[in-house]
Amino acid sequence: MSVNRLFEPESIAVIGASAAEGKIGHAAMANAHLFSGNVYPVNPNASGKLLDYRCYESIEDIDEDVDLALLCVPRHIIPDVIEQCGRAGVGGVVIYAAGFSEVSEEGAGIEAEIVSSARDYGIEVLGPNTSGFINTHQGVYASFVSDSQTVEPGNVSVVAQSGGINHVLMFMASAEGIGLSKAIGLGNACKTGFSEVISHLDADSDTESIILHVEGTDDARDLLETCRSAETPVTVYKVGQADVSEFAASHTGAMVGDYDLYEAGCAQYGVPMVNSCQELIDAGYTLSALPEPAGTNVALVTGQAGPGIAITDRLKGSGATLPSFSPETCDTIEGILPGLTYVSNPVDTGQPPGEAEYSELLETIAADDMVDILMVYQLYEERVDYPLGTLVRIVEEEGIPVVFATNGPTPKVDDGLAVFRSAGIPAFRSPERGADAVSILVEYAATNVGPLAPEAEVSSDD
């Protein structure tokens, strides 16, 4: 339960709070200032007020049991501070400092001391060696990176092994107008790791989709089992296809080198894997926004053949099926648009159809029993409207997930994409990103549709 006090605090203390610009204790205070609950700057050398908050000499002087303490203090005094937090009834701490198990035996010793003391007091620990986390819906910006507060609330949650990647993902989501619920950088994960955080997010009503950045863990099997048992869709970006173990060990102390194990486990458990931060954001957003597809059959409607071929190529490569439509659907299509360029699946509409014909075409295809997922691509053209209303109707009334992609002049297309996204339809400025979003739905459906093979067990001994 104490992980709730860490990630959903009602009060925050900043230990090592500072008025000096450039210090982590200053940046953390600036971000904590956005929090609407109680905020307590703690610094033995400070007195008076900091950003209008009364300063405390010690966490033990505060009248309430603080939920979350941000430790902006040097490595060597952290064990003492944890003891103080324990006596003060703190629920969870974030340790920003580095220099622990990732660098030396001595550091590993201090880290073990912290874990032992935190266990005794029942304190959850994020880090050490992390840039922190954010919880947008409750205004908690427990990070020392500037501009973290620019991330908008949404329904995707991030769990990144690296604090740096956590911020990459936060800023990428922000740049695309995609909101986040929580974004958590684990760092060394000395006590609170993937499993605890994923389980917490799975129960979080603000989280519809979880995305993971993984360098490596001691217990891949446990992580994979947690992903499998989560009700919320999980997508994984596992770094380490090539040998990056030396550098990674110096970073978060992670054991890297089990890429194949993750690949096999994720395939088996229906956990889509991606290969970049951008794909991870796109995947998380797509799974958060759309209903779960009933299967892996995709219908593609494209206004231009070239992008349609590139999309088809990518979809087939990811295991999607592009089934033939029923004879009735084909007849209806030919009735709506006689002389259509290509009446099979994909459907190439060629010259843009009129609004009513286009709507009827899309609704006919979405209503075909063979279709589980609909993707639509069209180049922006001044005199053609995007079929937004029809696509929203298809998602809401038919329960068919829909992905839209387009290209065209800035800012007209940016405005168009923003409208799609605010209506809940994932929309991308690239044929391939659209195809990849559909592929994620396909991968997610592929395993979740059928029963798990009984012999399907991932072994971490592989």
Add this chain to the structure above:
Amino acid sequence: MSVNRLFEPESIAVIGASAAEGKIGHAAMANAHLFSGNVYPVNPNASGKLLDYRCYESIEDIDEDVDLALLCVPRHIIPDVIEQCGRAGVGGVVIYAAGFSEVSEEGAGIEAEIVSSARDYGIEVLGPNTSGFINTHQGVYASFVSDSQTVEPGNVSVVAQSGGINHVLMFMASAEGIGLSKAIGLGNACKTGFSEVISHLDADSDTESIILHVEGTDDARDLLETCRSAETPVTVYKVGQADVSEFAASHTGAMVGDYDLYEAGCAQYGVPMVNSCQELIDAGYTLSALPEPAGTNVALVTGQAGPGIAITDRLKGSGATLPSFSPETCDTIEGILPGLTYVSNPVDTGQPPGEAEYSELLETIAADDMVDILMVYQLYEERVDYPLGTLVRIVEEEGIPVVFATNGPTPKVDDGLAVFRSAGIPAFRSPERGADAVSILVEYAATNVGPLAPEAEVSSDD
């Protein structure tokens, strides 16, 4: 030589010019209107003026030998129009209409007739079944797609088999602030194909880099040989890893299914291959902006370990080497930044160094004989400037290509990227896109550095 008159015209006729919105002849006139040379609307039913240009009943009525005629007329009258163009001394035509070899025997017959007649008269033919081309430096927007004129002049040229993909690439470049020189959609390529166009662009002083979208050709060997012999770097996006042959045949009549042949040929000839439109644009831009690397050794300097590990993973996967620095370089680095997080390659600077130290660090690394390419990643932080001046100096004075990547809040980061790009440094808003740009340099260097193996011959019989 006649391909020059097609792509670098001094006069343009629009055959089938129209005042009616929604017609191709209207859109083509609107785009031709931007051209500073002579423009001649041609329409047997028109009289008077169109957009201030005198209308002609026939191309044969025009006093000068027109360089480029845009044929905005239906399929069945095109053979006649080609005859008229031949008698009128036209240099090249663009045929927008579809319905030729890609759809039927009858269409193939008409296409053959066109080719034969164009050969007799020495007319070059772009298309049929294309949306045309643009030549930004000369203000030629010979496309019927709206907003084509928003593409800025630059040094990358596009050759796309699909007119649709040509416009995808145009708009993607535009959205990134990347300028183009020519962007040409081949369509059915009945007479003017990849080889003629690539040779033309190779000799074009405005083109520093050529990017190709390929569905398939009858003569892959000829295309690969043309890429090899070009002085200008060429990058290829070959669609058709999965089976898309039926749909592709209905599009441009292309033979798809030789992906492995392209892969082998490109690897052998030092032609980088990519897997999406975005990667193609990034690759073309990177090769156009930077000096050719002397080898495949990459130095990576990162402010954050997590993105650095993701970049290293990707670089190693693409065949890059991250060599150790010389002992002197290591000593100097440790002198500049004592207690650095990770002093090997990649260099993890950890907390941002001061401006002078950062500059010295980067210059020391770039000056190491082991380093052919430098990549720098750092998260945006309010109090840290990007090392733009230093990186420009490294490119200009050391001749070392440099790629920069970052993430951070919009619009601060967008502004930063724009400044980098206008200074000639490829800069990306993603660790992986930055890594992919470096990988392109590595792949390009890999073959061009060493001699070609004598037995290295691509056979199209494979």
